[in-house]
Amino acid sequence: MYCVRNVTETVYWVGSSDRRLALFENLFPIPRGVSYNSYLIQDEKTALMDTVDSSVSQQFLENIAHVLEGGSLDYLVVNHMEPDHCALIGRLLELYPQMQVVGNTKTIQMIQQFYDADLEGRTLLVKEGDTLALGEHTLHFVTAPMVHWPEVMMAYEEKEKLLFTADAFGTFGALDGNLFNDEVDFETEWLPDARRYYTNIVGKYGAQVQTVLKKAAGLEISMLCPLHGPVWRSNLEWFINKYDKWSRYEPEEKAVAVMYGSMYGNTENAACVTASELSKAGIRNIKVYDISSTDVSELIAEAFRCSHLVLASPTYNGGLYPKMEALLNDMKALNVQGRTVGLIENGTWAPASGKLMRAALEGMKNMTVLEPVLTVKSSLKAEQAVSSVDTLVKEIAASVLAN
Template sequence: MHCTREVTKDIIWVGGNDRRLALFENLFPIPDGVSYNSYVILDEKTAVMDTVDASITRQFIENVEHALGGRKLDYLVINHMEPDHCATIGELLRIHPELTLVGNEKTFRLISQFYDIDMEGRTLAVKEGDTLCLGKHTLHFVFAPMVHWPEVMMAYEESEKILFAADAFGSFGAHNGALFSDEVADAKAELPEMRRYYGNIVGKYGPQVQAVLKKAAGLDIAVICPLHGLIWRGDFGWVLEAYDKWSKYEPEEKSVVVFYASMYGDTQNAAEILAGMLAQEGVKGIRVYDVSKTHVSYLISEVFRCSHLVMAAPTYNNGLYPAMENLLTDMAALNLQNRTVGLIANGSWAPQSGKIMDAKLSAMKNMRVLDGTVTLRSSLKEEQTEELAALCRQIVESL
């Protein structure tokens, strides 16, 4: 049985949800599942805009066939050749052997790497700025390399002012009935999962996202159709603003996130006391995380949110506690920059964690590490509370 929605009279959503998948890319927790968006355009020629993950093949095919209503399928436009959007290319070709695959040279190279599909005489290669006329609808192709794969492109439909945005402007989470941003009570409630999706999936490629945003600024966009998450219509200027900040590595908020690693609670104690001091000084939006307990994807999201970080960790085997080292490694891999950081180090006989954290942060771009690392010898002593207070003052003054 089909489950489709009209984006407009001639553009039909034919995607679906996977609520069973636990890890996106077998890496990122998705407790609320994930959506896969695909679209059919009905005109003199018909087109499907991207396909879906193998997990929802049956639903997708039923949706496409219902939307086509017995018509043949002329084109499959492949904006992004990642398997969660391309696993059903072969099935569509089996049902509609007459269809033409639309992509760029890198798209077709990736298809041949992933799948054994005979593409001879079945492809239409497009370049930046090319168009595809379907009748009343014309697709303009806007290339978006490394957002977040090298073959990525977007398609702008000029008559209805719709941007098919590939993986940009997407989010974790399955649809809960509502498909459009103006159908949910508060679209901005989606922001944390949008940020976590952006930061971990696309975050490394800020300059490339900036390049695409500049291209998009020249388009009159009424609707954004991403491959995951809500379809954006109505007031979505704040979504573009968020992408602009994230891709410039500018924080959303002037606030503090405290990350701690602690084996026996002593490093945690110092981190908790500092968080309380910051709150007493009027800092809003503080969050405190145990890096051993919280998946790193949520921690990365908070780095994108906050202007100031506190990192508190013990020495471990004369090195840095592994969970904190993992966070710092991920931050470096994602090109994170432009933050102010305070440090709390611990070590019972040879404290090294402060020096290691400082070195790793200093290797990142525009990371300001505050003076006066608070170094504990096993536990916080009463006479060291002034050191914490001094670190608190530095953070507050720099906010």
């Protein structure tokens, strides 16, 4: 049975959602599932905008058949070649022998790398600025390399002012019947997953996102149609501003995220005491995370959201606690920058984690490490809480509360 939504009178959402998948890219937890969006334009010529993951193939093919009502599919526009959006290319070539695959040079190359599909005489190459007339609808192609793969492009439909954005403006989370952003409480229910999606999937490529945002600024856009998550038809500027801030690596909020690793609870205690004292100093936006039980994708999202971080780690085999080392590696890989950081180190005989965390942070851009590092030897003592913790808290609070 088909499951289709009208985006406009002649443009249809024909995608599907997967609530069974536990890990996106076999890496990121998705307890709310994920949607795979695909859109079909009905006109003198019909055009399908991307396909879906193989896990939802049956629903997807039934949706297309329902919209076409026995008609032909003329074009498949491939904006992005990740398998969760292109898995059905081969099947569609078989089902619709008239169909042409529309993509750029890199797109066609990647199709041949992934699949054994016979594309002889069935491709239409496009580049930046090219158009494809469907009748009343005309697609304009906008390249978006490294947002977040090199072949990525977007398509702007000029009649209804729709921008098909590939993975940009996407989010984790299955669609629960509601398709549009104004049908859900996006800021409460969806923003954390949108932030986590952007920061972990696209976060490394801020400069490339800025380039695309500048291109989009010249377009009159009525809807953003991403490949994951809700379609945006209202308050577009709010979400675009989020992307602008994230891609500039500017903190989303004046906030402190305390992230600690702890073997026996002593480093945890130091982190929690610090958080409590920050609250007494007037800081209200504080979150505390055990990095051993919090997925690193959530920690990265918080590093993008918050202006200030407190990193607390024991010394482990003369080095960093492995979970803290992994977090710092991910922060560097995903271009986290421009944050103010307080450090807490622990060690029973040779504390070294503070020096190692500092060295890792110095490998990132524009990171300010506050002085002094709070050094704990085995466990935090009352007199140390009064002196060293107080000193660190005053430095963090002064920085957060500064204009």
